[in-house]
Amino acid sequence: MRCRFFSCMITKQFIAGNATLALYDMHGKEVLHIASQAFRVGTYSVTASLDAIPSGMYMLRLTGEGYARSVLVPVIR
Numbered sequence: 001m002r003c004r005f006f007s008c009m010i011t012k013q014f015i016a017g018n019a020t021l022a023l024y025d026m027h028g029k030e031v032l033h034i035a036s037q038a039f040r041v042g043t044y045s046v047t048a049s050l051d052a053i054p055s056g057m058y059m060l061r062l063t064g065e066g067y068a069r070s071v072l073v074p075v076i077r
Contacts, residue, residue, distance in 0.1 A: 017065035021046060023073065024059045031058065039064075050075055 019039050023032040034048045055077045061070045 019062065019064040019067075021060070021062050023048070023050075023053070024061060026057055026059070 017038065018036075020036040021034040022030050022036075023034065025031050031053060032048060032050070035046055053075050055075050058073045058075060059070050060073045061068070063069075
């Protein structure tokens with residue numbers, strides 16, 4: 001995953017199936033729904049604009065069928 005001040009790009013290869021990518025604040029509230037769809041096996045890149053997100057620490061969470069991964073994302077203005 002690569003993050004810059006106003007955008008994040010995550011690249012991840014995973015098994016086919018339904019997957020959801022979302023950004024959560026540190027209280028667990030979803031602040032940005034990025035993607036939710038059925039994917040085939042492969043590598044995907046998703047870019048999300050963080051223009052409307054205030055500065056702070058957030059958790060980017062990728063969930064799929066039998067898979068979950070979270071990473072901390074700082075947003076600095």
